[in-house]
Amino acid sequence: MGKRYIVQTFGCQMNVHDSRRMEEVLADAGYSPTDSPTLADVIVVNTCSVREKAEHKLMSLLGTLRPLKEQGRQVTLAVAGCVAQQEGERLLKKAPFVDVVLGPDNIPELPTLVAEAERGAPPIARTVFDDVAPSFLMARPRHEEVTAFVTTMKGCDERCTFCVVPYTRGSERYRPASDILGEVRRLVDGGVREITLLGQTVNSWFEDLSDKPRGKRAPSRSRFADLLRRIADEAPELTRLRYTSPHPRHVTPALVDAHRELAVLPAHVHLPVQSGSDRLLKRMARRYTREQYLESARLLRSARDGLTLSSDFIVGFPGETDEDFEQTLSLAREAGFVAAFCFKYSPRPHTAALALGDDVPEAVKDERLARLFEVIAEQQDAHLASLVGTRVSVLIEGENQQVAGRFTGRSERHEIVHVEVPEGARPIGEVVEATVVSAFKHSLLGRMDGGIPIDVPKKKKAKTALKIVGSP
Numbered sequence: 307m308g309k310r311y312i313v314q315t316f317g318c319q320m321n322v323h324d325s326r327r328m329e330e331v332l333a334d335a336g337y338s339p340t341d342s343p344t345l346a347d348v349i350v351v352n353t354c355s356v357r358e359k360a361e362h363k364l365m366s367l368l369g370t371l372r373p374l375k376e377q378g379r380q381v382t383l384a385v386a387g388c389v390a391q392q393e394g395e396r397l398l399k400k401a402p403f404v405d406v407v408l409g410p411d412n413i414p415e416l417p418t419l420v421a422e423a424e425r426g427a428p429p430i431a432r433t434v435f436d437d438v439a440p441s442f443l444m445a446r447p448r449h450e451e452v453t454a455f456v457t458t459m460k461g462c463d464e465r466c467t468f469c470v471v472p473y474t475r476g477s478e479r480y481r482p483a484s485d486i487l488g489e490v491r492r493l494v495d496g497g498v499r500e501i502t503l504l505g506q507t508v509n510s511w512f513e514d515l516s517d518k519p520r521g522k523r524a525p526s527r528s529r530f531a532d533l534l535r536r537i538a539d540e541a542p543e544l545t546r547l548r549y550t551s552p553h554p555r556h557v558t559p560a561l562v563d564a565h566r567e568l569a570v571l572p573a574h575v576h577l578p579v580q581s582g583s584d585r586l587l588k589r590m591a592r593r594y595t596r597e598q599y600l601e602s603a604r605l606l607r608s609a610r611d612g613l614t615l616s617s618d619f620i621v622g623f624p625g626e627t628d629e630d631f632e633q634t635l636s637l638a639r640e641a642g643f644v645a646a647f648c649f650k651y652s653p654r655p656h657t658a659a660l661a662l663g664d665d666v667p668e669a670v671k672d673e674r675l676a677r678l679f680e681v682i683a684e685q686q687d688a689h690l691a692s693l694v695g696t697r698v699s700v701l702i703e704g705e706n707q708q709v710a711g712r713f714t715g716r717s718e719r720h721e722i723v724h725v726e727v728p729e730g731a732r733p734i735g736e737v738v739e740a741t742v743v744s745a746f747k748h749s750l751l752g753r754m755d756g757g758i759p760i761d762v763p764k765k766k767k768a769k770t771a772l773k774i775v776g777s778p
């Protein structure tokens with residue numbers, strides 16, 4: 307029997323994407339996947355360090371894997387991702403039973419390091435950034451896949467004071483347009499209908515590195531809108547082109563125009579704001595004001611009928627007063643977010659905010675988080691309820707596992723829609739028109755109109771392939 311691997315993923319979509327690349331390099335080295343840790347020859351834990359909880363989860367997971375090593379089984383244990391990059395050799399001291407610590411830029415080396423560990427090499431930490439010659443591993447189309455991610459850049463040149471990413475992912479490196487277009491083409495030819503461009507500040511993308519602005523206060527000169535246009539031109543069969551996560555200061559007039567003119571861009575943007583208080587935004591070094599953020603939101607909305615926005619928030623950042631938090635609530639209302647990821651601040655190593663202390667009591671953070679959730683939930687409920695009776699175009703991603711005859715996909719605005727289809731229909735990978743018949747807490751129920759998909763792809767029978775097995 308051949309050798310087997312498990313890659314367990316924590317954290318963001320960038321990590322999910324990296325996990326896929328790890329699976330691919332392991333498959334090239336002759337490994338096949340398994341779900342069972344007791345059968346695996348290699349276990350990779352791909353980690354996230356954005357929040358403290360994720361690190362705790364890692365240490366507790368490693369604790370559960372440790373007996374596999376102690377029982378004398380020949381299994382290689384690798385820790386990858388942001389905690390690996392952040393901790394490096396320290397992680398080997400904290401968990402000496404780990405064999406390989408691997409930074410995000412060192413994924414191609416994974417099979418070699420695993421092979422060396424199997425031959426008895428001592429534990430190793432390999433966490434070197436590829437600043438000089440950045441590499442971007444090409445995603446491979448998977449059988450029956452509807453949606454896929456394509457990396458456009460990595461690293462981050464912003465210095466948000468709460469964020470460890472610039473430390474764990476290095477400075478910004480942009481992928482050449484020809485590479486991005488090649489990967490998009492390959493995925494679309496393989497049957498993918500929706501692509502999400504991926505980057506820490508995805509809309510800061512540059513083609514010409516010599517044109518890259520230097521210095522902290524440099525205004526945005528992003529060429530991201532040009533990239534969107536080139537993809538739209540060169541892959542006209544693509545149904546939807548999303549991107550995540552944009553930074554508000556790179557929402558340029560050209561990007562707003564792209565939303566106005568490119569039908570392939572869906573009517574939804576996830577635009578992280580973090581706080582509604584100018585004082586806090588400054589302490590966070592977000593490099594935009596509340597008014598500038600709201601103006602970008604207004605411009606995006608005016609570019610496309612029915613465009614919805616979602617966002618990210620941090621509550622309880624050091625020094626956050628009741629007044630600051632009220633500003634956050636009022637911004638959430640004014641921007642009309644229909645969804646948001648909201649988190650309590652937790653100090654992270656290597657971040658400037660460490661020097662500010664952590665002075666908002668936990669109970670206050672909890673209370674503010676609950677109030678913010680409440681505002682977002684109210685807006686989400688109202689938004690979903692307003693869609694009942696309307697027609698939506700749904701890109702079907704897979705079969706509903708709970709209810710027979712239902713398939714699940716996303717609307718153009720990114721709402722999850724469960725669609726009842728006529729008997730015998732299996733419209734996976736197709737865009738169907740459905741009438742919304744009811745709204746759930748986080749999703750919609752629709753009924754497929756007429757029984758005929760409005761947009762049948764050339765390649766049929768597709769589904770979303772990747773399972774996220776953990777989150778921070």
Ligand code: SF4
Nearest residue numbers: 462464466469471506
């Ligand atoms: S933009 Fe800010 S929050 Fe986002 S990855 Fe960069 S430093 Fe972190």
